[in-house]
Amino acid sequence: MNRRHNVAVVGGAATLLASAPLTLIFAGLFSWFLPIVFAVTIVVGIGMGLRTLRAPLPVVVLAQLVGLALFLTWTSASGGAALGVVPTGSTLSDFGALFKDASDTAATATIPVPESPGLIFVAVLGIGVVAILVDLFTIGLRTPALSGVPMLAIYIVPMAVMEDTVPWLMFIPGALGYLWLLLTDNIHRVRRFGRRFAGDGRNIDMWEPSPLASTGRWLTAVGVAVALLLPLAIPGVNAAGLLASFGSGGNGDGDGGSGGEGAVRVNPAMNLRGALTQDKTTNLLNVVTDDPNPGYLRLYVTNEQSDEGWSWGGDFGSGVSMAQVGQRQGYDPNLPGKQYKATVTVLGMRESSLPLYPNPDEVSVGRGWNFDPVTSMATSDSRNTENLVYEFKFTHYQFDEKLLRTAPPVDQGSVIFTENTRVDPIESIQKLAERLTADKPTVYDKVKAVNQYFSPENGFKYSLSTERGTLGTGIEDFLQTKSGYCQQYAASMMMLLRAAHIPARGVIGFTSGTKSQNVVQLTNRNYHAWVEVYFQGYGWVPFDPTPSGNVYGAAEMPWAPDSDTIDRSSNGASEDPQGPRGASGDPSLAGKDPLDPNMEGVLAGDDASAPKGPATWPYWITALVVLAILLAQPGLRRTSLRSRRLRPNGDGTASAHLAWRELQDLLIDYDYQGPPSETPRGTADRLVERPKLTGEAAEGVHVLATAEETARYSVHPPDDETADRLAGAVGAVRAELATHAGRTGRLRIILFPPSVLRAWRAAMSRGVAGTANALARARGRVRRLLTGLIRARGRA
């Protein structure tokens, strides 16, 4: 019988260990880890079972895949499955929906991802496949070293998704698992090389530990330590690699004013969502400005439009040079405005775009940053804002309704118009835009109408967890479900405006934040998205469609009435039970004092706990209890065996034999087993010599030996007096042996007595061998029967 089962089990365990880095991706632990444990168990179990029945390799792999599919059906897509596990057509469409959900979540959510059935489905599927591969490489193809490849794939996932380095702790479980697998496999190979024997000529059982294992453990510890420490000693390797520093080679002259090295490429939309859903609040920026009422701080601008509203696929580093700051397109020089100054200190943000107020006139920042007059963004393709401090001057224009109403429609032939009104022709949106702007005379009124459309009065509510609609594209879904957050609001407004042929573009940046005196503090809660609309002669004017009650630090824009203000008089945000403001249970806070920093922690907590499903702790407690009961079995079995053996039964011979058996088991437990040919007297003498039993124990062991001798060889069975002393003797020997075993050793022996484990193992392998033989016999019988039938038919 092939005893590679322990290698298979270790392979499964290594797979689980290697999946540890996923804890970085998922917010919870149990919602994804439990199914993964089950999936791996199923895969390994099927593999072991089928191999015991000597199934060929393709059958094993196929069965494992089928098992995984059934498990996934059972857990993830119970809808439409026959018997709850057998997938049907509708199950497959369920799977499709889950995949869609996973890709959506991956596109919108940031790390750590709150519970998402789609992502969990994908994770279980992925780890299940990895477990099958590991099993295949380890047992099927006997190349366990290759199983590092799928395990590395798991490790790479967080590496690819996270912009930071993966914490070093996450490296350890996978490395340990992999080395453990290699070690087990090699020890198995050595064991199977031939008959094992020790230096003293004693034969060694297959199950006894190999001295290689302890060497292996040492090497593992040293190797992992080296792998953790050595990268620290290599100076060139930081978060940003050599490649990046090659790119900025000319700039990397130690100019502290140009920020961190290396460009950061993240999807601003994902970043936005991630920042807003994060549990904790971190201070990102401090801005010192003499503007009493600074507007929003712009970070990224897009004029690309997509299904989801807008896309951020573009390269932001398209700026030309800082010299172009101050060049503005199409602004009326008579516009009332005032120049202010701002100093930005970046505390904890790494972006490759400088946060600037609209209409900057002069930016003093280190080399490596370029300004794009079209988008008015300052970006870099080699630096990021890490720990950057910079100053800039900007002009704050005072737009108002009257002025803006005078703005004529934008010339349809101009670049600004063509660039910023591109929109996918979606019928419903087109219709809505026409309906909203139908009888509005001026551009400004049209814009205002669209802006007002997003008020809670029309059923819009703010929610960070978006609901899925049925219409397909993200914007249509939003306009149908009317539930979303700033990004959807802004994107929808942009699309509606564009559908009405008004140039508009999306902006991601920061709200006005918390201002005390002239210092503005900006945290991750202040990430925001809004819209800029182009007015002929006035340039780009910001509009914020998101109800200000849901925005931390929303600015007053006199020209753009807050979509929230209309019904603020009536009921406020209490219509909005899912929104964070509603959850805080105090409608008076809504919008009135959005800058209160004390609220943020509370809100964040509510936010994170909102999407939790039914409680899972009863399952966990049950599982723990069951586990504890299972783990206690060997110890309990040993105790019951002992008490049964030492119970007085009136038969001297039987009790002597039982007591002697108990002593033998004790010796196995405490690792003082002698050769099977040893006489009782020899055993007693040996024990007195080593481990030097003394006093009562020495006496006890002699009592036991004498009783056993008498029971074996004498015609007179041991008398009652001896029989009564047996239990005490065993107790004395046991107490004395225990003193030789150290505390942990004693605990191990009490919890997992080797004698019981050995007996169970033997019984199990006998059972398995018996089953396998019976199956083989049955198969042979069937084959004979079949060939007989075929032959009989052939004769007929």
Add this chain to the structure above:
Amino acid sequence: MRESLRGLTTRGKAFFAAAISFCLVGIFIGEKDLLRVGILIGAMPLLSAFALARTRYKLVSARVLDPQRTEVGHSARVVLRLRNSARLPTGTLMLEDRLPYALGSRPRLVLERLAGLMGSSVSYTVRAEARGRYDVGPLVIRMTDPFGLCEITRSFPTKDKLTVTPKITPLPAIRLAGEYAGSGDSRTRSVAVHGEDDVATREYRYGDDLRRVHWRSTARAGELMVRREEQPWESRATVMLDVRGAGHRGEGPTSSFEWAVGATASIALHLKGHGYKLRMVTETVDIDGQLGGEGEILDHLAEVKLRKHGVLDELVHRARQGEHGGLIIGVVGQLDAAEAERLASLRVSGASCVALLIDSSTWLPLPPPQRQKADEAFHGTVLSLMRAGWKVVPVRRGEDLAHLWPLVGRSGQGFATRAALAEAATHMGTTNPGGTR
């Protein structure tokens, strides 16, 4: 360390290659996480090699075969003795004794740990199904690290020879014609009529009869000398084995040649056991079976091979060269008429010669006409040997030597033999009328 690194397995080398590429990619794209992986799998082979090199070992190995000579189908025990002459304990050693495949699969043993200055021994059994002399060894020792990344192979050059002799058939004790016919030392026990007694003397040993003291030589030698009178007559025998390729049929362990070798070995041992002074002759060797000579005979028989172009003359010549008094037993294959004559001529008057004449054509399946022809030729050979006074025991396929052996001892010119002669004569007469004239 260098040796361990040279012993990197495929896995170890692959680890290095992967480590280098991971490190390069990690440094290039600036992923510390990838660099960690690279360093880990690059460090493991180095650490393993270091651990392997650290367990320096000085091993001494010895091998004992028990017995060194065994019969076909019997097993022999090989005891390996290992001693660690270093003070440090060894790591796990994988031992493999190289054996020719005829001796079965190679024994593989795992020695988990041998403490410093300690010895250990382990034994295994081998069993051969074909005679021959086999090399046992060399012992190959492999040491591996815990992860199977490097492996050192070291072999102890000493080899031992295991002789697998042909199958020996125990033979019944019979009286042979040539017993006590040889000329031993005792021939000189003639009594001199005139002059000094022609006596052989030897020094006195405890227990000798004082009456046998030969005072004259005692005086000459200065110590007690006694007359030697107790030498027994000696039986002598020469066993011949025919190794001509032409004389034998069949292949492998069931061929007529193998039967002949087995018979020769059995007869030689039997005769040696009954006190014969033995000689064994083939075309190539002439072995004197004195002190320990049966070992030499068996060793030769273990590896004797058919000679493709062997000539009977050489055998006869070699047999004639030595002292060939006493009994001659030849185990002979198929002969043609001329060869039969030459073999027959080996017998001098008075010597008793027995031929175990193998009818090797019976080892081949033949159609009836050819079978008859072969039988006739065989009869002719039998006859010509008988005419020269040889006793002929015909051997056919499937016959047991133990059953044939009594025929060797039966009085040569019995009724049956004479009847056979007569029958052969009439038989020949009918086929060749001219021959009787």
